[in-house]
Amino acid sequence: MANISQARGALLEEAILFLLEKVGYETIDQHSSLLDDSLRVGSSGLDVRGRGAWHQIDALASFRSSPAFMYPLRLMVEAKCYQASRPVGIEVARNSVGVLKDISENYFTMHSRGGISSQAPRFNYHAAIFSTSGYTSGAVAYAVAHQIFLIQYENVQVIQPLINAIMDFDEDCITNYGKGALSEVREIYRSALHDRAYPLTTPRSVTEVGHELIESSIIEAVRNIRGSYFGMLQGRWPLHLLTENELPASAFLTDIVRCRITGYESGNWKFTPLNVSENSDNWFELQFSLPEDIAKMVRDNFGDREAVANIKQQHFSYIDLSGVIGGIRRNIRLELDQNWIARYISSLDEVRN
Structure with a gap:
């Protein structure tokens, strides 16, 4: 079941994907032209094929230009929008490490004319965790050891209006915390950011208050970061x-x-x-x-x-x-x-x- 903290994290992830697009990344979702057999649209969002399982990764971006001597770069984004007194703990880093390892080992087979086959990675996957409230020392040590990038926004003035707007997204903004609630939150925000019409669905998990908040102050705040x-x-x-x-x-x-x-x-x-x-x-x-x-x-x-x-x-x-x-x-x-x-x-x- 989803909770309000996860909904806020989903909103922050969508904002970060939007800011990544300014740098040269392209968001991968069910509307993306980048879908291939390593991806599928799952029951609750985007799934990425790993060596041992499919993993739901709703915030995934691909860099538009691949550097020489590297497979195409994909970035797995995870964001946490907690209260200021609650830093991100080691369990978040552990989860990112496990998922990253499995999807990075999803190899494809190449065949030569001589009948020799070999396996190679299809993409160069990396992972980054974004936090509004910092990290515990254990989370930092574990993430750095496993090459998980950490970004924090504590005391960054220009993004504070966005964080405040996301924190205003509370229990009055969602009526149903079922399986599709986070997908609906993401789709409303993503559609508004990219000027797509949001398809109304029933039943709706996001209330009119939540819908209005996403399409007003939360949208405005991220667009003000130019x-x-x-x-x-x-x-x-x-x-x-x-x-x-x-x-x-x-x-x-x-x-x-x-x-x-x-x-x-x-x-x-x-x-x-x-x-x-x-x-x-x-x-x-x-x-x-x-x-x-x-x-x-x-x-x-x-x-x-x-x-x-x-x-x-x-x-x-x-x-x-x-x-x-x-x-x-x-x-x-x-x-x-x-x-x-x-x-x-x-x-x-x-x-x-």
Whole structure:
């Protein structure tokens, strides 16, 4: 049976899929042109074939451009929209690891003219967990060990109106918590986001109040996030970088941009361009949040040459940012003072105390 927490998680997952599309991903659902024999429309949503079983994965995205020497990339998205005092626990990470392992081992057979056959993966699957309330230390350690990416939105101002709107989705918004309730929540939101007519069904699990909330404040809040970018800190640690407005193309005339970090006093963390005034057309603020345990891992591994991957980076830490800037898909390197991570951790302690 579904519950209100799961319904909120489903709404957050749909919002994240929408923001992923700004980066270059395509949502895979029952309306998608990407359906193949590794996918099926199940009784409660999208199913993905694993080595041992079919798995219901309602939030799945495919990257539109496959990098050279890699099978097509698919990302399994799981989102948790809990109260601020409730971090995501290790059980969520364990479930993601199990599903990811099974679907990653769904091989297909290739036959050669000589009668020799071999097996190869069809897709390169990855998994990411998104949280509005952080993670327990156990969840972080387990997820990192099994290469599950963690994104958190604590104290990210630009996404807070969306989180607040989703938290307003309460028991008055659903009358029936049956098997199809979450699918209906997703379909209403997804249809509204993509300007599709939602087919009315009976019986309906979502009330008129819930329907109106999804199509008003929850839709409006995610559409107000006009800038969505993903970055890899030190080549290893993912960040979802958000802005109220798209990044200005004029600020990225080169592929390397020096940045500074702000937010030490407020806890609202932002990357801003170095030596650029707020009144300039080249000004931007990339908002983010990094789990404290991951921040400490970054600090402890900063000098690792494998993580740095480039001798130039002895002097700067860096984020490789990917997204659409000025209508063109760009890969940008943001260079940062290497001491920022220590200040970030210190400031987290001060805010908490």
